Structure formats: C-alpha cells, structure tokens
Amino acid sequence: MRERLDESIYWDPRHYEAHNAALTERDLPFLLRRAAEYGGPILELACGAGRLSVPLAAAGYQVVGLDLTTSLLEYSAERAREEGVAERLELIEADVRRFDLGRLFPLIVYPFNAVTHLHDYRDVLACLRRVRAHLAPEGRFLLDLLNPKITDFARDPAEVHREHSYPDPDGAGEVVVWESSRYDRATQLNHITWSYDIGDRRGVFERKLTMRQFYPQELRALLDCAGLAVERLWGDYDDSPFTAESPKQLALCTANRR
Ligand SMILES: C[S@@+](CC[C@H](N)C(=O)[O-])C[C@H]1O[C@@H](n2cnc3c(N)ncnc32)[C@H](O)[C@@H]1O
Known part of the structure; x- marks a missing residue:
C-alpha cells in the first residue's frame, strides 16, 4: 500500500538540508561512533533526503535507507550517485510500521525525532516490533528523540x-x-x-x-512491549549521559532477553 505523509515540511530537500546543516555537524559524528562500535550493514529508518545515509555510505558502511516519501528517496539516490557511493546505499520505499526486508542488521538507526511522525501508540508499537524482527543477534537499535520540556x-x-x-x-x-x-x-x-x-x-x-512527544518512562514501556530494552541512554550528541535537563533521549537498545 502506498502512503502519503501528511507533513508539508519536506517539500524541498534543498531547504530541508540547509535548515539542518548545523545539526548534521552534531548528529552525524554521534552516529559514526555507533557505527564504528557495531558495524554495518546499517538500516536507517525514515532516511529522508539522505542527510545521514549518504555520509554513512561515504564512510564505507553498507547502508539501507527506508522512507515513504518518493521525492526524498529520489533526491538521496541522486546525491549518492553524485558522491560516488550509490553502490553502498540501497533505498527502499516502505512504511516503518510494515516493512519486511527478509534480512537482519547489526545496527538499525531511527534518527532525528522521526518516530514523532507516528502519532498513535499502536503505530509506534508496530514499528518497534518490525525493528525487533530485523535485529541481528547482538544487534543494536538507536532511537533519537527529544526529551520533552x-x-x-x-x-x-x-x-x-x-x-x-x-x-x-x-x-x-x-x-x-x-x-x-x-x-x-x-x-x-x-x-x-x-x-x-x-x-x-x-x-x-x-x-x-x-x-x-514521548516521555522517558513511556518510551521504555513501549520499547519493552516490542521486545526491546534500553542498554545505554545518552542525553546529547556529545555522548553525555541522560539527565532531567538533557535536550535529547538517545536510546541504544538490544533485543529484550526476558
Ligand atoms: C525528520 S525526517 C528525518 C530524515 C532523516 N532521517 C534525517 O535525519 O534527515 C522524517 C522522515 O520520516 C519519514 N516518514 C514519516 N513517516 C514515515 C513512515 N510511516 N514510514 C517511513 N517513513 C516515514 C518522512 O518521509 C521523512 O523523510
């Protein structure tokens, strides 16, 4: 089933990129550190215009980028071609609530608050269960969210x-x-x-x-229901630990063994 996203902020990938250029200087190094720890192939959920998936591929990782916005995927593909990394970036048009790629990943990332597009808790659970089903043994899932203030x-x-x-x-x-x-x-x-x-x-x-918005204890409960457990929780892209004052919830999760 093709789905349209009812959000208008993604109308022009060039504006989206320019708007978020300063963010990329912070969250990309954070992701690269996680990639160095857990390796690829990396599955990026809601990869958008390739702001992160193209540089991850450029860093040498095999990357699968999944998104449901066709225009953003096309922009990512063009960017990957221009940067000579197209053979390392596979782009898939799919919904994060329903994807089935038939393979497992050592690292799945869901950056830049993108899960906030899932408004109903049942959609969030459906997505997290798909993540759980695609995690390799010892695989990690990195969820990047705001800490609501x-x-x-x-x-x-x-x-x-x-x-x-x-x-x-x-x-x-x-x-x-x-x-x-x-x-x-x-x-x-x-x-x-x-x-x-x-x-x-x-x-x-x-x-x-x-x-x-996802509150910290609610997030843990949703992850737990989907068979995922928080192993490490950072409060910002500088790897600082999560506190009440943290701007972010950066949760690194494993499959729950209980
Ligand atoms: C905040 S952007 C993040 C893009 C990219 N990860 C980045 O950091 O620049 C959110 C993305 O979520 C995608 N998206 C929203 N709902 C989705 C869904 N149900 N399935 C797949 N992609 C979705 C949008 O198309 C958009 O590209």
Whole structure:
C-alpha cells in the first residue's frame, strides 16, 4: 500500500538540508561512533533526503535507507550517485510500521525525532516490533528523540518566535523560520507552524509539522512491549549521559532477553 505523509515540511530537500546543516555537524559524528562500535550493514529508518545515509555510505558502511516519501528517496539516490557511493546505499520505499526486508542488521538507526511522525501508540508499537524482527543477534537499535520540556509546550499558540535561520539554497539571502505551536495534552501532539521569510520577502512559505512527544518512562514501556530494552541512554550528541535537563533521549537498545 502506498502512503502519503501528511507533513508539508519536506517539500524541498534543498531547504530541508540547509535548515539542518548545523545539526548534521552534531548528529552525524554521534552516529559514526555507533557505527564504528557495531558495524554495518546499517538500516536507517525514515532516511529522508539522505542527510545521514549518504555520509554513512561515504564512510564505507553498507547502508539501507527506508522512507515513504518518493521525492526524498529520489533526491538521496541522486546525491549518492553524485558522491560516488550509490553502490553502498540501497533505498527502499516502505512504511516503518510494515516493512519486511527478509534480512537482519547489526545496527538499525531511527534518527532525528522521526518516530514523532507516528502519532498513535499502536503505530509506534508496530514499528518497534518490525525493528525487533530485523535485529541481528547482538544487534543494536538507536532511537533519537527529544526529551520533552514541559515549558516549551506551555506557549501561547498566538506567540511567534524565531526558530532558525539558514542561507537560501537559491542564493536569495537569509531564510528566517518563525515558529508558533499548539500542544494538545490529551494526544501529546505538538502542532507546529513554520513561516519562512526569505531575504526581505516576508511569509514566503508556511509549513506544518505535528510531532508526538514521548516521555522517558513511556518510551521504555513501549520499547519493552516490542521486545526491546534500553542498554545505554545518552542525553546529547556529545555522548553525555541522560539527565532531567538533557535536550535529547538517545536510546541504544538490544533485543529484550526476558
Ligand atoms: C525528520 S525526517 C528525518 C530524515 C532523516 N532521517 C534525517 O535525519 O534527515 C522524517 C522522515 O520520516 C519519514 N516518514 C514519516 N513517516 C514515515 C513512515 N510511516 N514510514 C517511513 N517513513 C516515514 C518522512 O518521509 C521523512 O523523510
């Protein structure tokens, strides 16, 4: 079954890349350290525009990238060809809740909060069970998530704040992204709107993103239900341990042996 993702932030991979360039300087080295520890082939869930899978392939790992957005997979494939790593990057159009690749992986990664696209806990469980089914014996699963900060969700939906800025990929000056959000405490969904100024043009695009929040104990319970256990938990990409103040939950999981 082909599925469309109801998120508009992925409309242009070049903007997506430019928006996240500073992040790549932080999360890619973190992933490369895990790859050095556990080896490949590496399965990247929700690989998007290849922001991480292409450099992982360039570092010499065999990578399988899975995503359901055709345009992003096409962009990844082109990038892999341009960088001469196409033979090390296999791209698969599939849904993280239903994939069946018929092989096992020593390392499965699900970077950059992508699991927050799964809004219902049953979808999360379906995905984690697919992960469990694809883990090699002694394999590891790395899940990268925000550590939800309650004060971020207490914002007035009418309040707009500057989220980020980056150089326009078409050379039209600085892109400034303004964010407003509405958090629903019943569903744990944060409904985010980004408005883009480009150079001196205001509100050139408006994009929507809905991120489900995962609280630390809830995350462990979901992993446990899917047969996965947290072996190591970091709080940021510098390998610092997880604390109440950590911006991230970076959970390295094994198959649960109980
Ligand atoms: C935050 S991006 C992450 C992309 C990439 N991993 C990165 O770090 O730049 C989220 C990605 O999740 C993909 N996605 C969302 N729901 C999905 C699903 N159910 N199955 C497969 N991919 C999904 C989107 O197409 C998008 O490429």
